[in-house]
Amino acid sequence: MRLLRNDRRALLLLLATTALMLLVGLGNRELWGAETRWANISLQMLQSGDYFDPYLKGGAYYDKPLLSYWLITASAWLTGSLGAWSLRLSSVLAAWLSVWLVYLLGERLLQRGTGLIAGWMLATTFYFVFWARVATADILTVCGVLAALWWYWRGPDDTGFWRYSVFVGLLALTSLCKGLIGFILPGLLLLPHLLGQGRWKRHLNLRLAAALLLGGALYITPFLLSHLYGAANYAESGLGLVVRENLVRFFQPFDNLGPLYTYLLYLPVYTLPWAPCWMIALWVALRQWRHIEPNTRWLVQGLALLMLFFTASGSRRSYYVLPLVPFAQLLGAWWVTRWLAVRNSQGRGLHLGFAATAALLVAVLGILVPWSNGGGGVIGFGKAVRELASAQAPLAQWHLVMVEVDNKVPMYLQTGGAPFRYVADTEDYPRSGDTATLMAWLERDSGQHWDPHRTIIVAHYRPGQPPPLDYLSHDHQVITTQPSRGERLLHSGAEHSVAYIPKA
Secondary structure, three states: OHHHHHHHHHHHHHHHHHHHHHHOOHHHOOOOOOHHHHHHHHHHHHHHOOOOOOEEOOEEOOOOOOHHHHHHHHHHHHHOOOOHHHHHHHHHHHHHHHHHHHHHHHHHHOOOOHHHHHHHHHHOOHHHHHHHOOOOOHHHHHHHHHHHHHHHHHOOOOOOHHHHHHHHHHHHHHHOOOOOHHHHHHHHHHHHHHHHHHHHHHHOOHHHHHHHHHHHHHHHHHHHHHHHHOOOOOOOOHHHHHHHHHHHHHHOOOOOEOOOOHHHHHHHHHOOOOHHHHHHHHHHHHHOOOOOOHHHHHHHHHHHHHHHHHHHOOOEOHHHHHHHHHHHHHHHHHHHHHHHHHOOOOOHHHHHHHHHHHHHHHHHHHHHHHHHHOOOHHHHHHHHHHHHHHOOOOHHHOEEEEEOOOOOOHHHHOOOOOOOEEEOOOOOOOOOOOHHHHHHHHHHHHOOOOOHHHEEEEEEEOOOOOOOOHHHHHOEEEEEOOOOHHHHHHOOOOOEEEEEEEOO
């Protein structure tokens, strides 16, 4: 009983520290990279009330299934608005659960204490924590794969319909976050275990077939709802994009063309600072292959199959390697546990290493990076525009026109009023003239009336270039993006935005 209480305290400390690393400064960091797309698509869903047709800056963009966007909009409902917290909350929760699931898998499959070490190794992996604080579907996929494997290993010989249904349901939900890899990755990981001793034969039954039908129905439901209740003139097919993004991209890649050795380089990078542990573990496991535990052999085989699958794909990017990271850390924890047992060590140095790494991650990702984003940037730009506009009239009365705007700007300019109007750079809006000319074009193009005294125009331009639509400055107040603390410190020039607010 005392050991059980100690284990619970150790797990609670791990989960509490993980939460601290994931949450400190989360709402103060500027939108970054791919999460700007999730922010813009989710914002348009909330503004329009259309949750079945994803749009990016006003154009159809069914790049990913709908579930990751729905999780963000649900978080926005819970928190009252779409902001940095609600945008990233689902990713943070998925990362926190992933650490817990790695702990459970390690304790169930390997020597006692391995799960705790693996959990700490994953929680203090720099790139895992980095991506966990970014609103994309990648950490959701990691969590879904781990959840499916944890459910399988709770009863690998159980052939009940309930067991199959939950497992397939987890695969379907994971696939609704990023794509069909939600089915493929758990299948590859479990393949060595299913082939061993002919275990796959006992799972060929009607109960599994029925569960697969239910899982398929669950997977297809959002696409069906999008077809039935989405806009009739929506330009893209969700299932068509599934084929393009999963099958065509695998065999005939059209972007992200990394070299064949991409993941051999990035798996060590993405498992820092603990990469040496799994590398040594792999070497030890191969040397002692016939004498190591069956579950360790399964772990090595599963990792090898994942590496082969990702390498075989013609489309390669560094962060695609994220689903391999928890299993690499599990393998590293297996070796560390053995090493400590041989030396009869309590691992005090390891504890200090985990503590120091956790503190460093909080300092860098939770404090330094958010601080560097302050004092300007898009956060300061959004605040300045909203303050100046609200001084003239309530924000809900304003209409905003976004002319080829930066993806990350709209979230910081929410008014609670009408949906934003997006104008692509390819459209024939007047590049010169005056306010009346632009308003007349907007009315012709949209078929709606635009009040020039309650319309804010926002545009985007590159450093060194003059702000676009400069003719509006004659009767508008002009606000431009100012450098953030980090940009001033590093003397870097980020892309800028300009807002034209009618003079009172």
